Amino acid sequence: MELFLRSWAALRTAVADLSDEDLARPSGCAGWLVRDLVCHLVIDAQDVLITLVTPTEAATTRTAASYWEVADAPPSGDDPLDALTVRLAAAYGEPWLLKFHLDDVGSAAGRAAELADPALRVSTRDVVLTAGDYLHAYVMEWTLHHLDLVAHLPKAPRPPAEALAGARALLEEIADAAFPASWTDEDALLVGTGRRAATPEENAELAAAGVRIPLVLG
Structure with missing residues (x-):
C-alpha cells in the first residue's frame, strides 16, 4: 500500500512539473506523445477508483504478480484503444486541462487507496484479487509509466528508488527468475519489459541467469 502511494505521488508530481513543450515530446510508449501517456494515466486512475468500489465475495483468482499477463510482442501503437487515447488527449486542447484532470482524479485515487x-x-x-494485491500490482504500472514519461526528458525526476526496487521484485516474480545482481533496478525494468534493447553482454548475463525477455505486460 505504501509503495503504491509513493510511486503514484511521484508520478503525479512529475506530470505536474511538465511544461507544454514537454507534453508534446515523445514518450517511451510506441506511438504516444507524453500528453497521450498522461491521458492514459487519467484512465488508469479512474480504473483504480472503480475497482476499489467493486467488492466481491468471490474467491481470489490472482495475486499481484499473476494479475499481469505476459504478451508475445510489445504493443505496436496502432491498437484501436491506443488510438482512442491519442484522440482523447488531443480533445483537451489546453495542456493545463489535462494536467488538472490527472491531479483531480489522481488525488482521489490516492485517497481511495489510502482508505482501502x-x-x-x-x-x-x-x-x-485483494485490494492490497491490486494496489501492489499497480506499483509496476506507475513505475514503468514513470520511466516512459521521462524517456526523452532527461531533466525530469526519475521514479523513487523504493518504487523501482518494488517493481523489479514483482517483475522477477513474474519471470520466476532474478535479473543479474549487478544490474540497476531501472535497467532490469527497461530491458526486462522490452523498453530498451539488451546489449550482447546483457543478453549473455540473462541467459546465464535463466531470464527470458521481453516480459511484455498487459
Missing part, C-alpha cells in the same frame, strides 16, 4: 482495506476482495478485468 488491503484484505478486501475486489473484481476487475474478470479476475478477483
Whole structure:
C-alpha cells in the first residue's frame, strides 16, 4: 500500500512539473506523445477508483504478480484503444486541462487507496484479487509509466528508488527468475519489459541467469 502511494505521488508530481513543450515530446510508449501517456494515466486512475468500489465475495483468482499477463510482442501503437487515447488527449486542447484532470482524479485515487482495506476482495478485468494485491500490482504500472514519461526528458525526476526496487521484485516474480545482481533496478525494468534493447553482454548475463525477455505486460 505504501509503495503504491509513493510511486503514484511521484508520478503525479512529475506530470505536474511538465511544461507544454514537454507534453508534446515523445514518450517511451510506441506511438504516444507524453500528453497521450498522461491521458492514459487519467484512465488508469479512474480504473483504480472503480475497482476499489467493486467488492466481491468471490474467491481470489490472482495475486499481484499473476494479475499481469505476459504478451508475445510489445504493443505496436496502432491498437484501436491506443488510438482512442491519442484522440482523447488531443480533445483537451489546453495542456493545463489535462494536467488538472490527472491531479483531480489522481488525488482521489490516492485517497481511495489510502482508505482501502488491503484484505478486501475486489473484481476487475474478470479476475478477483485483494485490494492490497491490486494496489501492489499497480506499483509496476506507475513505475514503468514513470520511466516512459521521462524517456526523452532527461531533466525530469526519475521514479523513487523504493518504487523501482518494488517493481523489479514483482517483475522477477513474474519471470520466476532474478535479473543479474549487478544490474540497476531501472535497467532490469527497461530491458526486462522490452523498453530498451539488451546489449550482447546483457543478453549473455540473462541467459546465464535463466531470464527470458521481453516480459511484455498487459
